[in-house]
Amino acid sequence: MDYSNIISFVTITILLIVTPGSDMALIARSTVSQGQMGALAAMLGINLASITWTILAIIGFVALVNTVPYANTALMLIGAIYMGNIGVKDIKSAVKVRRNKSENEKIETFSETKFQLFKKGLLVNASNPKIGLYYVTVLPNFIKTETNQGLYIFYMGLTHNILGFIWFMSFAFLLRKGANLMGGQSKEIITLLTGISLIAFSATAIYYAIGI
Numbered sequence: 001m002d003y004s005n006i007i008s009f010v011t012i013t014i015l016l017i018v019t020p021g022s023d024m025a026l027i028a029r030s031t032v033s034q035g036q037m038g039a040l041a042a043m044l045g046i047n048l049a050s051i052t053w054t055i056l057a058i059i060g061f062v063a064l065v066n067t068v069p070y071a072n073t074a075l076m077l078i079g080a081i082y083m084g085n086i087g088v089k090d091i092k093s094a095v096k097v098r099r100n101k102s103e104n105e106k107i108e109t110f111s112e113t114k115f116q117l118f119k120k121g122l123l124v125n126a127s128n129p130k131i132g133l134y135y136v137t138v139l140p141n142f143i144k145t146e147t148n149q150g151l152y153i154f155y156m157g158l159t160h161n162i163l164g165f166i167w168f169m170s171f172a173f174l175l176r177k178g179a180n181l182m183g184g185q186s187k188e189i190i191t192l193l194t195g196i197s198l199i200a201f202s203a204t205a206i207y208y209a210i211g212i
Contacts, residue, residue, distance in 0.1 A: 005142050009156060010163075013159060013160050014167075016160075020197070022079075022125075022128055022130075022202075023046055023121075023124065023164075023168070024168070025194045025198050026042050026120060026121055026124050026194075027042055027172055028171075028193075029190070029191060029194040029195075030112075032187050032194075033112045033117065034117060036169075036173065039168070041115070043165060043168050043169060044118055045124075046121040047161050047165060048121075049122050049124075049126040052126060053132070054153060054156075054157030054158075054161075056135075057157070058154060075127055075132060076209035077206060079129060079205060080129070080201075080203075081206075082127060086124070087195045087197070087202060090191050090198065093195075094188045097188050098188050129205050135157075139153060
């Protein structure tokens with residue numbers, strides 16, 4: 001891979017990472033739920049899913065799935081339904097807290113273990129249409145040689161994970177600071193917005209999947 005290809009790849013990867021999606025919404029809700037450590041737990045799940053995509057690309061499974069009729073459509077629909085389910089729960093949670101102002105109720109409603117956040121990060125990113133398309137359609141375009149393809153995919157997947165980790169942890173830090181400035185209602189507001197965002201991403205993914 002020459003320097004022009006490297007620059008193009010990094011640019012496209014950064015644009016993919018910073019584009020709002022279900023992964024960013026999940027980091028936001030995890031930050032609200034468990035702070036910086038909650039965001040880290042979700043980020044580790046997201047990274048594990050990306051690593052899994054990288055391994056599948058290296059062994060050729062991604063290319064094989066791409067040739068199976070409706071395989072990508074099924075994957076997108078599963079991911080969309082899961083995202084939508086999380087979004088609905090978030091909206092219900094925010095509305096419930098809004099109606100009940102007791103401190104105990106707030107803590108109970110937003111309480112999630114770090115393992116739950118990790119699992120959600122893993123499942124959301126494993127079935128994230130944006131990530132699937134990235135590994136199926138984007139990465140192969142930057143491999144210009146027939147030899148060492150697995151090594152190139154590994155380095156590109158590693159780059160994607162490192163850049164994603166830096167971006168999302170920075171995003172979580174800034175979001176946490178902003179939530180502190182917003183005061184006591186920040187959790188309800190952010191949870192409500194992330195719930196709406198996840199439902200919107202879910203609807204978009206379903207529309208795109210059906211249109212394939």
